[in-house]
Amino acid sequence: MKKIFFILTMVALFPMAMLGQAKKPTIMVIPSDVWCSENGLMITAENLGNTDYIPDYEQAVLNADLMGVITKINGLMAERGMPLKDMSQTMKSIKEDQALRDQTLSSTSGATVAYTTKDVLLDRAKADIIIEVGWQLHKKGPQKELTYSLRALDAYTNKQIAENSGTMPPSYSATVPVLLEEAVLEKMDGFVSQLQVFFDDLFANGREISVRLLVFDGTGISFEDEFDGEELTDMIDNWMYENTVSHRYNLSMATEYRLDFEQVRIPLYDERGRAMDARRFINNLRKYLRDAPFNITSKNTTSGLGKAELILGEK
Template structure:
């Protein structure tokens, strides 16, 4: 092979490799103001959680009343897009779930008249099914310099996967410009942590939590024997057959309760739709409802990353 041809071949291989790398699947992201940022600016909603007062961020109010928030998040989203990431626009998603919220507000308990409560973050997670949530915080210092902090969480487990603080020098620039200047030379390590986390999910599966319980009026339990084996053993076998590389930890196993933590499931189902804990647990629900068990099983969901199965009735 001539030297010129060899050089052209090498260049072609490099170009193909770079193209493949550039087209690597990226995680779906959503940028939101941090809880602390919302607390400092009084964008919080208080609710009664079984007798305990809790506060959660009111993102809708924050976007409506803070003149800088939307601009700063728009700028951050544009910087993410330049790096080939796929941010979802939180403000637009919040607007689109207004009708759904109205429907939920009409749903009340027959016994007490109580209403269903979901935080805006819970609603966003259900609707968008993002892979990663990036929380943004900033503080303006006396000399007009600004400190920005980005912290990324796995949307399914709430585990922190990346965090970095960026500093913008003193200036009279508007906040989005300050943000761009602050992160322009040091954004890649943060994004690299996000991509590494997503790559790990592709290889080892998405992490979720599965809990199994029993109603107190059920005449069976997880130690009940079927054809010589305990029910808990059948459930364990199903988990072995349906998790990625049989990766899960059974951290609790009694006659009334089974907890599986660090359960690794496929990122996408057979139709290439994002899989969450509920979709995965549906398979176990169907398994337990079929022969030889024929049990009634109630399936509940807590966020994207936790599913609860209660055996005995619905």
């Protein structure tokens, strides 16, 4: 009797243990574009006749005040059980990886490591949640006043998910690092409580992702093709309806060769209890399209937790 009770308890607890681990999003603190611009840390690049301004993060990490703020935020978040990706270390690691890859040769044929243009593009400092930090120092006579801003962005849906900004009380004597430390300590709790609301929503309503479907050129496939009397767009739309949490998604763009779904709420776990992310979710659609009546081969080009991309027609 005791044994049966023990087995039943274990059977009941096992799925709970399995479901206890959703994928933790990666978070990184970076300086805001405004801060980079005001500190002369923007690179200009010519792009089709237009001038683009890109933040120079490599130079930014050499700013002592910025690194002090980032280190403090990283420390406070780690205390909350959410260690962050460190921007300066990530950038160093990317450079080292690139150098090593260029130097790695096969011992037999002397071949270099194969990588696509996309691999190079993805080799940038990235995270699922970006925390942008910035500040401005105003002088009012002998007094210094610091305006501080902190905001978190979901890197895939581009939504602002937390924010806490404001102007700190003026000071006659405090140095800039002291004013910054005060601002970080003062604003962090409010910011984290908003982040908590975002995570609570994630657990209640599923992870929000965006999905893009494209077609390889020259494959003859179009989203207007008909199967069993229905257009491919509608069949995919029906699949989305069946596979999203509470059928929550929005088909924001539908053309012959492109479908964009936004605010797609996917479950946190698949039917086997594994943590679900955009890649796994869209892989299920890939399998659905691979089978009859579609028999469409497609390539899952998803990178990251929240932005799924599937290109139909080829691998």
